[in-house]
Amino acid sequence: MDLLALADFNLVARHGGFGRAARAAERPKATLSRRVADLEAGLGVRLFERGSHALKLTQEGRALFERTESLLTELGEATAAIASGGQTPRGRLRISAPLLFSQIALGKLSAEFALRYPEVRLEITTEDRAVDMVEEGYDLVIRVNPDPNEHLIGRILLHDRLVAVASPALQQPVEDAPVRAVVRASSNQSTWALAAQEGDVQVPIDPILRLASLIMIRDAVRTGIGAAVLPLSLVAGDLRSGVLVHWGDVKGRPIEIWALYPSRRLLSTRVSAFLEFLKDAFPLGVPEELSAYIED
Numbered sequence: 001m002d003l004l005a006l007a008d009f010n011l012v013a014r015h016g017g018f019g020r021a022a023r024a025a026e027r028p029k030a031t032l033s034r035r036v037a038d039l040e041a042g043l044g045v046r047l048f049e050r051g052s053h054a055l056k057l058t059q060e061g062r063a064l065f066e067r068t069e070s071l072l073t074e075l076g077e078a079t080a081a082i083a084s085g086g087q088t089p090r091g092r093l094r095i096s097a098p099l100l101f102s103q104i105a106l107g108k109l110s111a112e113f114a115l116r117y118p119e120v121r122l123e124i125t126t127e128d129r130a131v132d133m134v135e136e137g138y139d140l141v142i143r144v145n146p147d148p149n150e151h152l153i154g155r156i157l158l159h160d161r162l163v164a165v166a167s168p169a170l171q172q173p174v175e176d177a178p179v180r181a182v183v184r185a186s187s188n189q190s191t192w193a194l195a196a197q198e199g200d201v202q203v204p205i206d207p208i209l210r211l212a213s214l215i216m217i218r219d220a221v222r223t224g225i226g227a228a229v230l231p232l233s234l235v236a237g238d239l240r241s242g243v244l245v246h247w248g249d250v251k252g253r254p255i256e257i258w259a260l261y262p263s264r265r266l267l268s269t270r271v272s273a274f275l276e277f278l279k280d281a282f283p284l285g286v287p288e289e290l291s292a293y294i295e296d
Contacts, residue, residue, distance in 0.1 A: 180226035194248030
């Protein structure tokens with residue numbers, strides 16, 4: 001396949017028309033049109049539907065654009081790095097990260113990264129949903145306990161665990177009496193399975209507050225209104241200072257925070273730089289390292 005023709009096809013697809021692509025690249029419109037026509041002839045399919053006023057990708061054109069755009073970008077970055085005689089990270093780096101991790105640490109971390117790598121344009125969006133990295137144009141995603149995905153690889157950044165905590169003023173569970181609890185708005189739990197000092201216990205709860213975020217839940221629990229289940233990293237400082245007390249660890253799967261990227265991609269220098277930066281920030285991968293960002 002002619003890479004120049006493929007690059008021109010991507011240029012036209014990205015700008016939505018031959019005229020706009022020609023003006024953006026300062027190239028003759030006729031040259032772009034001829035190259036795309038040659039590519040269509042070589043593939044034996046139409047890549048664009050050409051109307052009188054609009055240019056639209058066909059189904060085959062859309063598939064080709066989605067699969068080749070990032071590859072051509074990486075190829076361009078590789079040749080530019082070699083031509084410049086170095087591997088300095090540069091260009092846009094788009095990251096999707098979960099809400100709590102972003103609120104605790106990524107504001108400070110992103111500023112430090114930007115100072116260290118001034119030629120990288122870092123862009124972080126915050127969302128807890130699963131994103132399609134290729135479709136939505138992300139270079140890296142950070143996720144909590146992600147489902148296995150054969151198309152993604154990565155590394156664990158941090159380990160954490162869920163703990164039941166409450167104000168010292170709140171009476172600890174007695175027999176089967178329900179305890180006042182502050183829970184996530186989406187929770188439907190009626191009991192907590194805890195590993196406590198006296199052994200495994202089942203604690204029935206009475207959800208008196210349902211809140212949208214873990215930070216809201218922590219702030220409410222500090223007032224003494226009820227107990228809650230929260231990540232250790234979020235309450236480690238409160239446990240050390242005595243603002244909250246530990247009722248036990250929640251039984252079940254521990255928390256793992258992963259950094260993920262597409263397995264089919266060559267790892268760009270900017271993604272590699274950010275992964276190493278995170279590794280330096282959390283060398284042991286323990287909850288206390290994340291908690292330190294709250295206490296700063």
